[in-house]
Amino acid sequence: MSDPLSTTFAALADPTRRAILARLSLGETSVSELAEPFDISLPAVSRHLKVLEHAGLIARGREAQWRPCRIEPQALKSVDEWLEEYRRLWEQRLDRLEDYLRTLTDPPSAGPKSGGKKQEKKRGRKK
């Protein structure tokens, strides 16, 4: 039912799963080694791994005895690409804040013409 990006975001919406990814970013490891630092049961870790695997964020070896987990960081590129559009926005906000701070400290010598105040807008039109 979920689209891939929603599945990725949902998988990341848990601190234990993000901690597992952080551990795996250091190198591949077995499930039991992975579970050690966490205060949760092995089945609980396995459930988290299934969510991460389903989202393509980790992959697991196919050996019966030792199924090492490794991170698949490429899956996070879709998140990065989605963010790109918004990165521009928060950078613009910072620029505007800087501009505003400059108007407070610089003398209004040449005076820019564009007054950006649009607070009153069309509020209450429905009445």
Added chain:
Amino acid sequence: MSDPLSTTFAALADPTRRAILARLSLGETSVSELAEPFDISLPAVSRHLKVLEHAGLIARGREAQWRPCRIEPQALKSVDEWLEEYRRLWEQRLDRLEDYLRTLTDPPSAGPKSGGKKQEKKRGRKK
């Protein structure tokens, strides 16, 4: 219960909520205007807005009649900062892939000493 980053990721794990953010990235708007392009009820849109507002991804005006929604892109910076660590990883992977492709096309003249093949590792040690 949720930490802030988990709340943000959970809020983003829905295509309608991401579409709302995309619309708001063009400028602030009322809830009814916002609901128009979506094939869902106004109460459903309101529920999505609550989730986004709770995650700090949008803010809403306080006027009773017209409560404009606007995006708060700074909230996405935490996601960007979290990604930073992993960006390094997927770039390394791409570099390694490039190195590998080079070994396929370049003649092994001066022969680099570092053989990166560690496929056999310690698999099956438990037997």
